[in-house]
Each structure stands twice: as C-alpha cells, then as structure tokens.
Amino acid sequence: MYVKVEPTGCCERKGLVQVRFCMYLEDGDYGYSIHRVQVPVRPKEGYPGPVDALGVPEDPDAYILWLESLPKIWRTNPFHNHFIRVEPEISDEEIMNIGVAFLEEAYTKWACDQERDLKNPAVEFPSSFSIADIEAKLEHLKTANLERKV
Amino acid sequence: MAAINVGPGYGGRTGNAAWANQTLIALGNPADGTGSLDKLGTHFDGIHADALNVKIGTFSGAGTDYTSRDFETVGTVTAGSPQLFSGLDCDVVTGDYLGILWTNVTAYIEIDWAGQAGFYKKNGDFFGGGEETYTLQADSAQSVYGTGETPPEEEEAKPHPFYCDTRPRNRMRFHPDLKLG
Numbered sequence: 001m002y003v004k005v006e007p008t009g010c011c012e013r014k015g016l017v018q019v020r021f022c023m024y025l026e027d028g029d030y031g032y033s034i035h036r037v038q039v040p041v042r043p044k045e046g047y048p049g050p051v052d053a054l055g056v057p058e059d060p061d062a063y064i065l066w067l068e069s070l071p072k073i074w075r076t077n078p079f080h081n082h083f084i085r086v087e088p089e090i091s092d093e094e095i096m097n098i099g100v101a102f103l104e105e106a107y108t109k110w111a112c113d114q115e116r117d118l119k120n121p122a123v124e125f126p127s128s129f130s131i132a133d134i135e136a137k138l139e140h141l142k143t144a145n146l147e148r149k150v
Numbered sequence: 151m152a153a154i155n156v157g158p159g160y161g162g163r164t165g166n167a168a169w170a171n172q173t174l175i176a177l178g179n180p181a182d183g184t185g186s187l188d189k190l191g192t193h194f195d196g197i198h199a200d201a202l203n204v205k206i207g208t209f210s211g212a213g214t215d216y217t218s219r220d221f222e223t224v225g226t227v228t229a230g231s232p233q234l235f236s237g238l239d240c241d242v243v244t245g246d247y248l249g250i251l252w253t254n255v256t257a258y259i260e261i262d263w264a265g266q267a268g269f270y271k272k273n274g275d276f277f278g279g280g281e282e283t284y285t286l287q288a289d290s291a292q293s294v295y296g297t298g299e300t301p302p303e304e305e306e307a308k309p310h311p312f313y314c315d316t317r318p319r320n321r322m323r324f325h326p327d328l329k330l331g
Binding site: 006007008009010011013014018020034035037038039040042046047051054055056064067068075077078080081082083084085102116117118119120 | 168170171188189196197198199202203222223224225226228229230231233234235236237238239255256
C-alpha cells in the first residue's frame with residue numbers, strides 16, 4: 001500500500017496549509033478489489049456529439065453508448081483520503097511521515113472492517129499568517145509528487 | 151461528545167446526473183447536532199470522469215433560501231467507488247444541510263431519482279457566500295454524507311476537598327465526598 005499527497009486537495013485553510021493524502025491498496029492487500037475499478041479511456045478531444053450551452057450532451061443515451069464503446073482500463077482508486085493542516089515551514093519528509101502514520105492507521109481499521117475514524121491532534125489556528133509562505137508551499141506540493149510506499 | 155451525521159449517504163445509487171458548476175444542497179437527513187464535521191463522503195459514477203474542484207459543506211436555511219455556513223475544498227474525487235475524506239473541520243449546526251459542487255460536466259454524481267427527500271440547486275458556486283434562492287429537485291438524492299462530533303461539555307468545577315468554615319467557631323470542615331484514611 002502507499003500514500004500520496006493529492007495537490008488538488010491542498011489549499012490554505014484557516015491560516016495553515018491543508019494537505020490531502022490519498023491512500024491506495026496494492027494487490028494482496030485486504031479489500032484491494034473494492035476500489036479497483038474499470039474506467040473508460042476518454043479521448044483528449046472529448047465527446048464528439050452535440051452538447052448544450054453548459055457542455056452537457058444533448059442526447060444522454062447516445063452519450064452512454066459512446067462511453068461504453070471506449071476502451072477500458074483498470075484503475076485503483078484511493079481506499080481512504082485524509083487531510084491535515086500544517087505550517088508552511090514543514091518539510092516534505094515530515095509531511096510524508098505523517099502520511100505514513102495515517103496510512104497505517106487507516107489500513108488497520110480498513111482490514112478489521114472498522115470505521116476509518118482518523119483523528120488529527122488539536123491544532124491552534126494562527127491569528128495571523130503569511131499567505132505568501134502558504135502559497136509557496138502549495139506551489140511546491142503541486143510538483144513535488146510526494147509518495148511513500150509501505 | 152455526541153456523534154453528528156448529515157446528508158443522505160455516500161454509497162452507490164441507481165442513477166447518476168451531471169450537475170456540474172451547480173451548488174446542490176441535499177435535503178435528506180439534516181444535521182442532528184452542532185459542532186464540527188470531520189468526515190465527508192461522496193460517490194461519482196465510474197463510467198464518467200473524475201470530479202474536479204469538489205467542495206462539500208454545510209448550509210442553513212429553509213424553503214428555497216439557503217446560506218453557506220462552512221465548507222471544505224476536497225479537490226479531485228475519483229469516480230467509480232465511494233470516497234471518504236477524514237481529518238476535516240467543517241462547522242455544522244443542528245438542522246443544517248449538506249451541499250456539494252464540482253466543476254467539470256464530464257463527472258456525474260450517483261443519484262436516486264425517486265423516493266428521496268429532494269435537493270435544492272442553483273447554477274454557480276455559492277460556498278462561502280451569503281443567502282441565495284435555490285430551485286427544488288424533488289424526490290431525488292445525491293451521494294453526499296458527513297459525520298462529526300459535538301464539542302465536549304465543559305466539566306463543572308469540582309468543590310475543593312476541604313474549606314475553612316468562617317462561622318464564629320472557625321471550625322475546619324471537610325467536604326463530604328473527601329475520603330480519608
């Protein structure tokens with residue numbers, strides 16, 4: 001199993017850096033097949049049929065037929081996602097140490113069919129903060145590709 | 151602390167719908183407590199695309215008018231299986247409803263079209279905004295759910311184990327609960 005930082009879920013939240021972890025199972029892990037899904041491979045140009053002003057296909061049935069005609073691939077979705085809030089000065093290693101700790105807790109509960117009730121320690125939100133520091137950290141997280149395998 | 155839950159549930163449903171770029175407020179299962187939601191869940195249909203820029207949060211209101219209370223920026227939600235997010239901190243008050251929004255028309259949320267409480271919808275992102283008027287989508291429910299806890303009650307101050315009796319005889323007395331020996 002492994003844990004990755006998901007940049008799309010990282011943002012400024014109450015003066016701290018919100019970091020999102022996506023946790024994945026691997027073949028052999030308990031419950032691996034539950035989040036193993038088959039998804040269509042969508043072409044870059046998208047749906048060729050008529051769409052309305054919002055981009056929604058005008059003929060839903062034709063759209064479904066087109067989707068079903070696309071080649072499929074197997075993909076592993078996260079079995080759990082967890083958020084933390086940290087100061088922008090935190091290192092990548094510290095972030096991933098936290099991620100691994102939560103991954104292990106999440107998997108332990110997952111494998112015992114328990115509620116994945118992961119709790120963060122109490123955080124004191126700052127009364128003032130540097131948005132520049134937070135934005136710099138968020139930019140870094142977009143390209144750092146932080147991932148750790150357990 | 152008491153558990154809070156809100157929203158119609160985040161498992162798979164019988165259908166799906168492309169309500170992208172619309173703020174959807176689920177009427178099913180209003181919040182049963184006041185505190186913070188630390189877990190949110192949703193489910194997008196797997197034949198369609200992953201949902202982008204997902205926000206989930208709480209709304210107060212009645213009738214057709216609702217106001218955003220708090221929300222979480224979840225990010226991309228992978229389609230094809232229920233997704234649960236923990237570690238969150240979304241304010242909630244008893245009676246609040248749960249709302250969701252995503253931005254790509256290629257993502258379809260799991261939905262039941264009949265026999266449900268319904269939801270309100272409005273084109274646009276109204277998370278973090280003021281009161282808005284919404285349109286009812288009756289009998290339907292989308293896959294969205296949240297759980298959390300009410301904050302612990304403050305403990306009552308316990309009496310000191312002994313106190314000085316200031317009555318004229320100035321006799322020291324012990325609290326009846328104090329165990330001696």
